[in-house]
Amino acid sequence: MIYKDRRDTLINRLDGIAILSSASYQTRSNDTEYKFRQNSNFYYLSGFNEDNSCMILLNHKGVKKSILFVEEKDRVKELWNGKRFGIKKAKKHLEFDEVYSNKDFKKVINKLLIGIKNIYIDTDKKDKFTKKVKKSIHSIRSLHVEKFIDINRLIYKMRLIKDKHELNLIKKAINITKKAHINAMKKSLHVTHEYELQAEIEYIFTCNGASSDAYTSIVAAGNNANTLHYISNDSKINDDNLILIDAGCEYEMYASDITRTFPKNGKFTKAQKDIYKAILHVQKKVIKKIKEGVFRSELQKYTQKKLTQSLINLKIINMPYKKAMKKAVINKYYPHGIGHFMGIDVHDQNPYVDKNNKEIALKKGMVLTIEPGLYLPKNDKSIPEQYRGIGIRIEDDILVTKNGYKNLSSDIPKDIKEIESIISK
Ligand SMILES: [Mn+2]
Secondary structure (H helix, E strand, C coil): CHHHHHHHHHHCCCEEEEEEEEECEEEEECCEEECCCCCHHHHHCCCCCCCCCCCEEEEEEEEEEEEEECCCCCHHHHHHHHHHHHHHHHHHHHEEEEEEEEHHHHHHHHHHHHCCEEEECCCCCHHHHHHHHHHHHHHHCCCCCEEEEEEHHHHHHHHHCCCCCHHHHHHHHHHHHHHHHHHHHHHHCCCHHHHHHHHHHHHHHHHCCCCCCCCCCEEEEEEHCCCCCCCCCCCCCCCCCCCEEECEEEEEEEEEEEEEEEECCCCCCCCHHHHHHHHHHHHHHHHHCCCCCCHHHHHHHHHHHHHHHHHHHHHCCCHHHHHHCCCHHHHHCCCCCCCCCCCCCCCCCCCCEECCCCCCCCCCCCCCEEEEEEEEECCCCCCCCHCEEEECCCEEEEEECCEEEEEECCCCCCCHHHHHHHHHC
């Protein structure tokens, strides 16, 4: 079982006890809640999708084991909130060494803490289980805990390299997202507002079994694309606007993250083409550079260089190349990173550096986005007029392989002719 294998791997890296709790429901307003989304690390190690749960992983003096605490079955609660596993089913399906009711947490943890020096916890989270552990440590005099260690880092490191199961789910997510983007392009001629395309995108997500979007969809027409995290999606789309859509679904907890930019009316103007071609060219070139041993910072630097040269050619940057690079002028038009790792989280919090703070190189099994863009705000008078108000990003999801890379989203159209032909149909 993949989840058990992952737990075993982690247990072997511990010297002490690790405590990881599930996510809990978050209030939306008054007494209504957001849809439940499990904590990513907790899910990665359990495959368990309930709240009010906690796992303990132990490696102490030769004793290795995994323990899960779950909420007991409760007929009335289940009538309102749906079925729960309960202890019996959890024992049967989740392959922990021991499963208890979460009511027994304190009793069990107090025994386990005896003699423990290191406690691994999620240092970002203030959940009730971790609080109980801290309380026990304060109240039981005989305990000699020496330090709290961040458990996240160890798990993020494991999550950097995707196994077959994960890649399969990421591919499924991307496949649904592909259909959604193509659908949006096809509907482009027939809509008037950004939210209509958002609805078209998310309709396809839901109809194809995606549990959710992996992040709030960005549907930005014209100058709105120059707001990087534009999510209001409520503007009217002008006929000559480009539309930037950054949207990806989540499928069985795994993300996809795709951006496409296309002309509402199905025909790029000359100015839009100039900028689009510059970005597409560099995006394709950066992707080709991906292989084991390459650093993300090299890809970033390369992108900055290429885009600087393009903007000089288009007379948007008006100084010699060397000077422009030295002054990092490109940051004004391309202010974000070339990409990020992706997995259970759309921005996987995987460490970009090792424990000595040295950047880690790309390795087989990593999945990252490549997403260069250029943002030319409408009110920036230093930009030649024809380019003002254009914002473009092109983003794909790339798997690092033994000999190079695989673009997992290569069949989502991005070439000018292909996009124009889809929209006009
Ligand atoms: Mn992204």
